[in-house]
Amino acid sequence: MDLDAARGKISEVDRKLVELLNERARLSLSVGAAKRQSLKEQGASGEPEVYVPAQEKRVFEKVRGLNQGPLSADSVCAIYREIMSASISLQSDVSVGYLGPPGTFSHQAAIKRFGDSLAYVPYPKIEDVIAATEKEEITYGLVPIENSTFGAVVQTLDVFVNQPRVRIRAEVYLPVTQSLLSRYQLSAIRKVYSHPQAFGQSRQWLDQNLPNASRIDVASTAKAAELAAAENYTAAISSEVCASIYNLDVLAKDITSTKDNTTRFFVLGQSSDTPTGDDKSLLMFTVDHRQPGALCSALDVFAKYKINQTAINSRPSLQRQWHYMFFVEIAGHELDECVARALTEIKEYCLDLVVLGSYPRQAY
């Protein structure tokens, strides 16, 4: 086929694609109308959930399975991410809050999950994102929960300890490459700004290459880049995205201590989604520490029901000194029968137990 003929055929396919995209968009509007109708019939007030991670997971799995190439399944899914982003924005004005300023890994994770068609709202602190979700100032809030190198994001867990009225709706994994950004050469740098998590992930590199520079914690890696752009003899540990936003040079790339450094985020909203058959749930509870083996008895309940634990963390309970709030993530949805039974049983060993949410398991 010659060039003109191939372009002519592409143009014909484009015409059909645009038609099909709009046909899909009209169906998405019908889905939105059906959701509203069903809420009305249940006598419930408010807006239906537009972002449905369980359904998105089904769509992505279907599309992956249908794909015969030559496009890779990842390319087709990236296109579908944008199709669904447009579909969400057509159904309702959805906004997503994240730890800003623009360019943070939270911002990148939000775009990875929600695409280009939604409104993104930066907040200065993680607790602000959670408070804004609680007050429904934004439709969804995205917060970091743990990093594969440095562990739990304690700022997020500490807000959960206060039991905000939000539910986990989805999880997102983002590969994270930390870099040293500056306007100066390495030898001139006296001060490094970053988020405590990014310092933790890059500690070995800093100890070896900038042992005498002071390390100053700030609220986000993008804020660090903003400060490094404004102040003399400073640098930031941040992303390459921020190097271009804040006009900084990348002095060293990929300085984290482990390979495949990845951060996991939660999408928070007003409710969790329905079970998909492959979900996880995050529980938060305290146990009576005067009772020997109380934590062990609680965790044994999961073993009894053959429920796998995927993560465990603890934080000070803030109620009583040397009492801890345990965060246990398990496989399964709180509405799955065996999880529901285990939750009833485990309450015998817990002083209080809160299910922070159930969400479809995502691939890393």
Ligand SMILES: O=C(O)C(=O)C[C@]1(C(=O)O)C=C[C@@H](O)C=C1
């Ligand atoms: O199925 C739904 O509930 C929809 O709103 C439709 C749709 C889609 O475009 O496929 C859009 C957004 C949701 O996050 C999931 C799926």
